[in-house]
Amino acid sequence: MLSIMGRGTRLCSGVTRREMLTIGALGMGGLALPDLLRAEAQADETQGNVHPGTRGKSHKAIIMIYMCGAPPHQDMYDLKPDAPAEIRGEFRPINTAVPGIQICEHLPRLAAIMDKCVPLRTVVGSPNGNHDSFICYTGRPVPNQPPGGWPSVGSTLSKLQGATRSGVPPFVGLSPRAGHPPYGSPGHPGFLGAAHSAFRPNGEGQSDLVLNGIDATRLEDRRSLLSALDRIRRDVDASGRMDGLDAFEQQALGILTSSQLAEALDVSQEPESVRERYGKGDPRNYGDGAPRNLEHFLLARRLVEAGARCVTLNFGRWDFHSNNFSEFKNTHGPQFDQGLSALIEDLHERGLSDDVSVVAWGEFGRTPVINKDAGRDHWPQVGGGLLAGGGLKTGQVIGATDRTGGSPIDRPVHFAEVLATLYHKMGIDPHRTTVQDFTGRPRYLVDDQYPIMPELV
Numbered sequence: 001m002l003s004i005m006g007r008g009t010r011l012c013s014g015v016t017r018r019e020m021l022t023i024g025a026l027g028m029g030g031l032a033l034p035d036l037l038r039a040e041a042q043a044d045e046t047q048g049n050v051h052p053g054t055r056g057k058s059h060k061a062i063i064m065i066y067m068c069g070a071p072p073h074q075d076m077y078d079l080k081p082d083a084p085a086e087i088r089g090e091f092r093p094i095n096t097a098v099p100g101i102q103i104c105e106h107l108p109r110l111a112a113i114m115d116k117c118v119p120l121r122t123v124v125g126s127p128n129g130n131h132d133s134f135i136c137y138t139g140r141p142v143p144n145q146p147p148g149g150w151p152s153v154g155s156t157l158s159k160l161q162g163a164t165r166s167g168v169p170p171f172v173g174l175s176p177r178a179g180h181p182p183y184g185s186p187g188h189p190g191f192l193g194a195a196h197s198a199f200r201p202n203g204e205g206q207s208d209l210v211l212n213g214i215d216a217t218r219l220e221d222r223r224s225l226l227s228a229l230d231r232i233r234r235d236v237d238a239s240g241r242m243d244g245l246d247a248f249e250q251q252a253l254g255i256l257t258s259s260q261l262a263e264a265l266d267v268s269q270e271p272e273s274v275r276e277r278y279g280k281g282d283p284r285n286y287g288d289g290a291p292r293n294l295e296h297f298l299l300a301r302r303l304v305e306a307g308a309r310c311v312t313l314n315f316g317r318w319d320f321h322s323n324n325f326s327e328f329k330n331t332h333g334p335q336f337d338q339g340l341s342a343l344i345e346d347l348h349e350r351g352l353s354d355d356v357s358v359v360a361w362g363e364f365g366r367t368p369v370i371n372k373d374a375g376r377d378h379w380p381q382v383g384g385g386l387l388a389g390g391g392l393k394t395g396q397v398i399g400a401t402d403r404t405g406g407s408p409i410d411r412p413v414h415f416a417e418v419l420a421t422l423y424h425k426m427g428i429d430p431h432r433t434t435v436q437d438f439t440g441r442p443r444y445l446v447d448d449q450y451p452i453m454p455e456l457v
Contacts, residue, residue, distance in 0.1 A: 059164050060426045061304035061356045062153065062390075064312045065297075065340065066133050066175075068183040068289040069319030070362035072376050073384030074405035075328060077103050077119035077397070087368050087404050090325040098395045106333040109341035110386070115395040116344050116353070118387040118456065122399025122408035125415040126364035129378035131180060131319065135363055137187035137312070139416030139446060145190075147438040152187025153419055154310035155196040156445060159435060160428060161309055167260040168307035173198030174296045175314035179288025186312045191437040198312065201265055264306035267298050274298070278342040281335050289317025292332065297339035301346050304356050309426075315339075318362060322373035336360075344388045357390025357422050361415075368404035382408050387418070390425045392456045416450035424452045 074080060079093040079102065093102035096114035103111055103119065110117060127141035134142050137152035151159070154171035163170045173186020175198075186198035267275060281294030292315060300311040315336060320327045340360055347353045365383030366376035382401055388394060400410040423430040423445055430452070434442035 059307065059309075059355065060390075061308060062157070062310045062422050062426065063300045063304060063343070063356060063358045064136070064153070064187075064310070065358070065360035066136050066290075066312060066314045067316065067318050067336075067360060067362040068133070068178070068180075068314055069131060069317045070364045070366065070378065070383065071318040071332075072320065072324060072328065072366040073121070073123075073382070074366065074368065074401075075104055075324070075376075076107065076333075077384050077386065078121040078401055078405050079104060080403060080405050083368075083403055083405075086370050089370060091329075101397050104333070106329045107337045109337045113341055113344055116348060116388055118392060118394050119397045120361070120385040120387065120399060120413050120418070121397060121401055122410070122412045123361060123365070123383045123385050123415065123418075124381070124408060124412045126380040126383065129364060129380050132182045132363060133185050133187070133314075134182070135415050136361055137185075138190075139414070139419040139450070146441070146443060148191025148193075149188065150443075151190035151192040151196065151435070152198075152312075153422065154187045154198055154312055155189035155192050156423075156435065157309045157426065157428075158189075158196040159192045160433065161426070164307040164309065165260060168264065168303070169199035169261070170307075170309040171196065171198045172303050172308045172310070173200045173312045173314075174293075174299055175200065175290060175312065176202050176285065178285060178290055178314070183289045183314065183317065186314070191443075192435060201261070260306050264302045264308075265299060267295055267302065270298065270302075274346070277346075279335070279338050281339065286317040286331070289319075290314035292316045292335045294335060294339040294342075297343040298346075301343055301350075301352075301356075305350070305352065315360075320366075320375050321371070321377055322375040324366075324370070324375045326374075340386070347389050353389045354391040355389075357392065357425050358388040359385060359418060359422065361385030361418075365405075368406040379406070381406060382412070385418070387456070390422070392421075392425070396455065398453075398455055413453070414450050416446050417453050420446040420450055421453045421456050424457065 074087075075089055075091055079091060080088050081093055082088070091104050091106065094105045094108065094111055095102055096111040098114045101114055101119070103114070125139070126135055127143070130142075132142055134140070134150075137154070138150045140150050154173070158170040161170065175184050175186045178184030186200060189196040263269065275295075275298065278298040279294040281292045283291050283293045283295075285291055296313050296315070300313050303311045316332045318332060340358075344358060347356050347358070362383060364378060364380040367379045371377055382405075398411055399408060399413055401407060402409050420430040423433075428445070430446040431444060431448050433445050435445070437443055
């Protein structure tokens with residue numbers, strides 16, 4: 001049995017995780033990398049199908065920053081300096097690189113590159129005030145889903161366009177587990193099945209992505225043997241479920257026989273000046289939320305450059321029911337400002353800004369009136385976000401709210417409209433392309449009522 005050796009944290013049995021990571025265990029008690037990929041997916045076993053379509057020839061990509069817990073939109077991109085004190089809060093607006101657009105004083109780096117950004121001031125569509133990343137990843141509410149559930153944008157791209165390179169998964173999620181599960185979700189595969197889940201290269205597991213002392217030829221011999229056995233098993237498999245295992249085997253082999261993914265995850269290869277621009281942040285989870293790990297922004301750029309089609313990045317915990325202003329300016333705001341601005345600038349400098357779309361948002365907005373604990377509560381009526389890259393028409397702000405920041409008065413933007421636009425930029429028609437759910441029913445990526453945003457294309 002071939003094993004990938006290395007040190008690692010010990011499991012309950014006393015065996016290290018890396019000691020268990022073996023290739024081709026053939027039922028002898030070891031855990032194969034494909035098995036780890038399946039376990040990591042934590043999704044239903046049943047597979048769905050997609051209508052025939054074309055695989056994208058150009059390498060377009062999406063980076064989505066999910067701001068766990070919903071950030072205060074009126075304290076970021078939609079300040080109300082003329083509103084009463086209980087609404088406007090403590091922050092003042094500052095001018096940006098685009099005349100007429102102002103944002104929060106604690107986001108100076110984003111202000112300096114506003115010509116490369118699009119603040120969204122009227123994001124709508126959140127069905128309620130529940131904390132769930134689902135709306136960000138799918139553009140759809142949680143209730144009334146088809147059998148298997150709606151797939152996330154990353155899983156959809158994985159299914160429709162596949163991998164650009166065999167050693168790099170098309171969908172990568174930079175999200176460690178969180179105390180509140182939706183805060184740690186990279187986006188689920190839904191009815192597309194576990195083979196299109198996000199690959200999650202969490203922490204210590206990064207060193208398991210390369211072969212140590214194992215010849216690739218021997219690995220190929222073992223793969224051939226496994227394939228022969230699988231063909232025998234498939235012949236007697238009436239459920240068709242065996243076919244769904246091929247994706248895991250191919251993904252595992254591609255990862256283990258290529259250094260591309262491991263190299264993309266190694267930020268030490270970057271010049272020190274680049275790493276300093278992004279910063280480090282804090283790799284620890286913030287409460288029951290995600291880390292404020294600024295190196296994840298750099299990893300996202302490296303991953304799309306290596307071939308990933310979608311990278312999701314979970315950042316912080318913005319659920320500031322108390323101490324909204326101190327939490328923002330002392331923990332989340334400046335770090336978010338540094339990481340996101342560094343990513344956007346880096347994409348432009350490396351010639352990736354026309355191909356890589358960036359969106360940063362949370363699941364809803366915050367209350368116009370500040371509560372007795374100096375916090376803002378849940379407000380699904382309207383929220384905010386930021387777009388960049390992708391060849392979008394930047395240097396503009398979209399939408400306007402009333403004097404309290406509580407309701408849209410001009411150009412409400414639904415989550416699904418943003419996703420329709422991102423699909424369009426990936427070369428996919430969101431209103432004609434369909435994927436099949438578990439029952440075989442074709443499902444459109446985005447409903448017709450949510451068009452591609454004309455302001456951006």
